[in-house]
């Protein structure tokens with residue numbers, strides 16, 4: 001008798017933490033024989049790893065469930081269907097009422113219990129597990145058990161989860177719960193394992209990552225900066241990044257790390273959300289536009305070539321034209337290299353959803369378009385400013401055409417290197433020969449990695 005290997009298909013939506021969690025779910029199910037597939041049609045278990053941050057993201061889940069139901073009918077075989085992630089956390093058993101195709105619902109804090117939940121679902125029960133047990137999740141999900149060889153040279157490592165900031169528009173404090181940090185020892189062990197498998201770049205993840213305060217080997221709480229400096233000692237690891245930060249939690253030692261730690265890349269995602277103090281207050285951000293700009297100035301003083309990215313929400317309740325104009329202004333004042341823009345989406349259970357002064361869809365659309373156009377302009381100008389610069393690229397894969405290798409700049413922009421003989425995983429010095437809106441084109445260059453800092457200082 002041959003036993004068929006059960007196949008797992010995970011589709012992740014939303015943030016990078018879901019990408020990380022998807023790997024951990026696959027790890028949790030590997031001892032039960034589950035192998036990953038990238039074809040939903042072949043799967044015995046389909047997991048939708050959902051996002052609840054904006055309405056559109058949540059609605060996608062229900063349309064996908066509709067497609068899965070149809071696919072099952074066409075195949076004449078029903079795979080088990082699990083809904084995980086933040087929609088699972090927020091809606092729980094409601095999901096099964098609305099979409100009976102769903103066999104199990106599991107929140108982000110319960111993935112270590114997936115094997116048991118899958119067994120229950122197989123037995124015809126319809127388990128729903130949305131309990132908050134972050135500590136348990138961290139301790140039992142710490143060890144990736146699947147071979148890492150196929151995971152590439154970059155990886156995510158979750159260092160903290162949840163958020164205590166309670167921005168008035170945001171569901172994260174409700175879906176991911178209170179802020180909790182993993183211990184330094186756990187993170188070091190996981191990162192060492194990744195480095196030993198050939199991972200060269202690690203991005204530390206957390207919803208509010210600069211609030212990190214995990215227990216260090218000395219029994220004290222360590223800051224994110226201290227953690228980064230410790231991880232920079234790991235052999236084989238060439239690059240460190242972290243995301244996403246809140247301006248209020250950005251410590252002086254983190255600024256210093258941007259100056260002192262070569263492995264920490266000069267790229268920072270630091271959302272401001274709005275340029276208007278009145279709206280920032282209503283958003284409960286607890287800082288002003290000027291506070292934000294001052295902070296950016298200090299970070300740039302430490303690391304002059306820093307590329308800044310951010311998030312913006314347009315059409316927050318009560319946002320008037322002059323508030324929006326302040327947002328347009330801060331895009332220039334902060335000199336973003338790139339940014340993400342969103343229309344405000346009222347999320348059930350958040351304070352802002354109940355407020356008067358909801359902005360019309362038409363005004364939101366118009367503001368979004370204007371803001372996006374300005375950010376695209378800035379992004380193109382930033383990319384262009386790098387032409388002629390030299391910097392290191394971490395080679396991640398072969399390029400689209402023969403003789404091309406593809407990787408990323410220190411600033412996270414994709415780079416196509418022409419005529420490169422470099423291997424995947426190598427860090428090579430390049431000279432930028434051309435720029436598009438999203439990627440850079442480059443040729444191999446010898447030596448000098450300091451050029452780009454000088455260039456940034458010269459153009460500052």
Ligand code: 5AD
Nearest residue numbers: 169170271311312342343344345347
């Ligand atoms: N509506 C629109 N955008 C939102 N974000 C978070 N909540 C909402 C919402 N209710 C955006 C913020 C945040 C990013 C991850 O998503 O800009 O930084």
Ligand code: SF4
Nearest residue numbers: 163165166167170172
């Ligand atoms: Fe949401 Fe970020 Fe605000 Fe936390 S800091 S509530 S995750 S927007």
